[in-house]
Amino acid sequence: MTESAFSGLDEAHAVRFAEIALGHVTREYPNVITHMLNGPQDIQAPRAMHPIFFGSLDWHSCVHGHWLLARTLRLFPDSAVADRIRSLFADSYTPDKVAGEIAYFRRPNTETFERPYGWAWYLLLAAELRHTGMGAVGAAWATALAPLTAEIVGRLKVYLPKATYPVRTGLHINTAFALVLSMAYARRRGDDGLAALITRTAQAWYGADADAQVWEPSGTDFLSPVLTSAACMAAVLPQADFRAWFARLLPGVSAGQPVPLFTPATVSDRSDGTIAHLDGLNLSRAWCWRAIAAQLDPADPAAAQALAAADIHLADALPHLDSDYMGEHWLASFAVLALDGV
Template sequence: MHAPDYAALARIALGHITKVYPHSGPQRLTSASDWLPPEQAHPLFCGSYDWHSCVHSHWLLIRVLTSAPQLAEAEAIRRRLQQFNDADVAAEIATFERQGAGFERPYGWAWLLKLQAELLSSNEPAARHAAQTLQPLADRLRQRLTDYLPRLPYPIRSGQHNNTAFALLLVLDYASTTQDQPLTELLRQRSLEWFANDVACPAWGEPGGEDFLSPSLQQAVLMQRIMTPEAFGAWLAAFFPHLANGQPAALRQPVSVHERSDGKLAHLDGLNLSRAWCWFLLAQSAPYLQATAEAHLQAALNHLQDDYMGSHWLASFALLALEAQRSLVSRNRSM
């Protein structure tokens, strides 16, 4: 078992959350005067190559602060949180208004709400300050999400940022933390409508060459989250009927990564990490899956900093997997 090396993960994130360039981010322009440099468009989250990576790198830092507040890196995290201010949040909101309803939908929205859930759960004064400051943006994105989900006729079963199940998983954390029953019910209702009746998943389209999420596994973990253990056991047996026999084979073997300096191809390291996260969670219901999870984690864990195209975001997915692994091991020891 690899215990999370919180100090190392924090150093990775601290090294890029305020690194503005290189930068990738869409801006919808109606004239040349609409263009803003990243520091002005996103004064709070302008680093980490793109907006959503900066947001979830901040989530990583709050997890480190919560889990290991004694680390030397914790002071740098506290200083960063103390820099959150109303003017920067207002500028972030203004950019969302200018960019329109589809900007960062749903991946960035979900990560922002997960970040806010982490801030709200913290006892750290700096985190509480940041949560209070960030709440107006969280409120805007919650509203965008609740406007969007009822209009979405079909789930998006993609291996990239627009995956529906992954976003719902993250937002469930916010709904739970804030005890937001209307949001919880909407997430549960849509999840069941979209995924509860799926059976005999072949996973034939996986992996995609630029994927960092497994649509099949994200869906399974979402169902695990919202169903009772008994109901989920029956659902999983119908969804993956040959899971105990090593099927679907496409999901059980770690993927190969051949090019880490290409941002899209580097997604595959993230796929191994996000699969590991899912397999560790599913191993709570089917213990024989732990070995599959371990293999995926091992395939990616030594490549978090091979190239900036991965290092600006992979650590967050490594932490998801490592904490799921630790939770599973602790659970097994207590049984």
């Protein structure tokens, strides 16, 4: 198997990405809110609704901005941005602010808020803070967030059994992407019940997939419907089972087919918030291709094709993480995902 041109997340890249995130996680405006108004009393500013995750244009982008910062702090605790990250977390993860976040989730008619995308990113953040590499201070932050974590885990456990069908889209409601991130949380936290539920759900949703039709990219995609389903099955299946399943899903990968999955998307206007999604598509495809390659036989030509595709997509997207705020508020998290995984 050919080696990737990108060895992983080094300190220079991590600091660059963290600087971007630090510039927006406490930036309240502009802000896109998905907010149910039950009455005039519910008209509030973002910071009043979300005491911790009010920045980064929207709730989920702020959450995964915090995840990026937590990952950077764990991997590079003595970096130039480490103290700024510690200060942010110490100020953010307090009992009153956590209570405010929970109160928002418990408002009437808010059952689907950030389902499943924001939930999954939050769980990945919670798992990162609990990582042994974060030490006692990380454990303290995770403990402070524990009531919010329990709220979101509980909601996920209610949602998955009643979700009869997957959502196969390139946008936030994509279910495969959420399952991958949630499985990482379940395994790291030893939540065997959640891990088993995710595995059953993934197999029910994607287990029979074969000869995938690749009608992508769509003009606003930041996820690949086909590749995220493959990344999901790579996360839940034993390696041998995944290899057999993937060969049925995309039998032409060894020959570089289907071509659209090997070709970076063209981004015509990075100031357009939805067209800018396509930079994220290139990054998330790179992440998916790497996750797939890691589960394939290194001698399988498909593995080399997957790594080459990941490199091409990364090279295309990495120069554009902060070209405009429409991408700046979220793309660096996907760069970390592509380079370092969940």
